[in-house]
Amino acid sequence: MFENLTDRLNKTLRSLTGQGKLTESNIQDALRDVRRALLEADVALPVVKQFIDRVRERAIGQEVSSALNPGQAFIKIVNETLTEVMGGAAEPLNLNVEPPAVILMAGLQGAGKTTTVGKLAKYLKEREKKKVMVVSADVYRPAAIKQLETLAGQVGVDFFPSSPEQDPVEIAQQAVAAARKAFADVLIVDTAGRLHVDDEMMAEIKRLHAALNPAETLFVVDAMTGQDAANTARAFHDALPLTGVVLTKADGDARGGAALSIREITGKPIKFIGTGEKLDGLEPFHPDRMASRILGMGDVLSLIEEAEAKIDKKKAEKFARKVQKSGQFDLEDFREQLGQIHRMGGIGGLMGKLPGMGGLANQVDPAVAEKEFKRMEAIINSMTPQERRHPSIIKGSRKRRIAKGAGVQVQDVNRLLKQFEQMQKMMKKLSKGGMKNLMRGLGGKLPGGMGGPGGAGGMGGLPGLGGGLPFGRK
Numbered sequence: 001m002f003e004n005l006t007d008r009l010n011k012t013l014r015s016l017t018g019q020g021k022l023t024e025s026n027i028q029d030a031l032r033d034v035r036r037a038l039l040e041a042d043v044a045l046p047v048v049k050q051f052i053d054r055v056r057e058r059a060i061g062q063e064v065s066s067a068l069n070p071g072q073a074f075i076k077i078v079n080e081t082l083t084e085v086m087g088g089a090a091e092p093l094n095l096n097v098e099p100p101a102v103i104l105m106a107g108l109q110g111a112g113k114t115t116t117v118g119k120l121a122k123y124l125k126e127r128e129k130k131k132v133m134v135v136s137a138d139v140y141r142p143a144a145i146k147q148l149e150t151l152a153g154q155v156g157v158d159f160f161p162s163s164p165e166q167d168p169v170e171i172a173q174q175a176v177a178a179a180r181k182a183f184a185d186v187l188i189v190d191t192a193g194r195l196h197v198d199d200e201m202m203a204e205i206k207r208l209h210a211a212l213n214p215a216e217t218l219f220v221v222d223a224m225t226g227q228d229a230a231n232t233a234r235a236f237h238d239a240l241p242l243t244g245v246v247l248t249k250a251d252g253d254a255r256g257g258a259a260l261s262i263r264e265i266t267g268k269p270i271k272f273i274g275t276g277e278k279l280d281g282l283e284p285f286h287p288d289r290m291a292s293r294i295l296g297m298g299d300v301l302s303l304i305e306e307a308e309a310k311i312d313k314k315k316a317e318k319f320a321r322k323v324q325k326s327g328q329f330d331l332e333d334f335r336e337q338l339g340q341i342h343r344m345g346g347i348g349g350l351m352g353k354l355p356g357m358g359g360l361a362n363q364v365d366p367a368v369a370e371k372e373f374k375r376m377e378a379i380i381n382s383m384t385p386q387e388r389r390h391p392s393i394i395k396g397s398r399k400r401r402i403a404k405g406a407g408v409q410v411q412d413v414n415r416l417l418k419q420f421e422q423m424q425k426m427m428k429k430l431s432k433g434g435m436k437n438l439m440r441g442l443g444g445k446l447p448g449g450m451g452g453p454g455g456a457g458g459m460g461g462l463p464g465l466g467g468g469l470p471f472g473r474k
Contacts, residue, residue, distance in 0.1 A: 086287035100179040107220035109193035112248035118151030119282035135175035137168040229258035244271035
């Protein structure tokens with residue numbers, strides 16, 4: 001998300017670094033580029049105008065610190081203004097009500113509403129430690145009821161059954177009673193979607209809202225619809241007292257216009273952003289962190305939170321001790337590290353959150369990376385336990401057997417073993433001389449010359465990222 005905008009803004013901000021000070025003249029040039037970048041990102045015109053006015057006022061005013069150079073000063077102002085436009089601070093769900101706290105999900109058909117219910121249920125169960133029940137009040141699409149039942153089973157939350165013959169309000173009221181009996185903390189209600197905003201749909205969801213008095217009314221919208229997402233959200237807000245927005249398919253939107261427009265147009269915060277089809281692809285929306293990501297400054301806090309939620313701490317600590325002690329690790333460890341990267345959203349997901357790595361993220365094709373991950377895991381899985389522990393014994397006949405078992409060529413096995421050898425050398429440098437030696441070893445090996453301190457500082461424990469990326473670039 002925001003790849004195009006990040007690219008354009010970085011070029012604009014770099015042009016200011018050689019200036020002696022911020023003047024009305026060089027600010028005008030930079031703002032013209034920023035304005036064009038925002039419009040290309042499909043940000044709504046009124047939002048662009050307000051944004052540019054705010055930045056101009058601050059840049060020409062007294063907010064420029066003498067401790068910063070013009071480029072840094074302008075980045076600081078743009079960063080703060082982006083944060084304000086997207087909402088200032090993260091706004092968590094309000095679940096401090098008498099249980100069950102009802103969350104009503106609204107939105108158009110095809111926005112990913114039912115999948116988002118499953119993702120939110122998983123998030124609340126695992127991150128917030130809540131007992132969750134879900135119910136479908138979509139009586140027009142029987143497949144939606146079955147889909148939600150399947151999702152509930154996958155994430156391990158309670159499902160309240162419903163059928164197309166029932167009235168949506170009746171379903172929801174029965175579900176509230178059942179959730180109360182089951183001592184559920186949260187009840188998430190999935191509602192019917194339409195292809196467009198219509199009176200019948202709005203009347204039904206108003207009835208549901210009146211009957212349930214939900215703690216949260218979330219509007220689910222597809223990020224790829226750009227500023228139309230903000231306009232649709234406003235139409236729903238006029239009919240319903242929305243408490244927040246969930247932006248779905250954010251990974252498919254390189255522009256990011258919806259995220260930058262929704263808060264300003266509707267006055268409602270984006271509470272979550274959804275990525276991909278996987279059920280762990282939902283994260284709370286932090287305007288300040290997102291602004292940093294847009295400006296290529298990374299999002300280390302989100303990366304740490306994700307790591308804490310998705311990485312096996314005992315395995316990670318064991319691996320860290322092993323590397324620190326001897327600088328050695330085997331292919332069993334390597335496979336585990338590949339799995340850790342995969343659980344963290346793959347190479348693309350990691351790069352977007354590491355400071356200074358935004359440009360590299362744009363060069364990595366997620367589909368190619370995913371394919372390469374699977375190929376590497378298949379090769380390691382085709383080895384015997386002894387071969388994984390002692391890769392040096394893998395010679396000609398063993399390579400042919402491994403290649404055949406993994407459905408790859410011998411050259412692929414050779415490439416993996418070579419990459420593994422390079423990574424071992426990196427880890428030895430880390431164990432002997434710390435991060436400085438590792439950075440020296442990484443210099444020039446990462447595509448695009450990204451081997452600087454900001455580039456790989458957070459990757460010491462992930463050998464899958466050392467020695468150059470094995471994936472095709474875009």
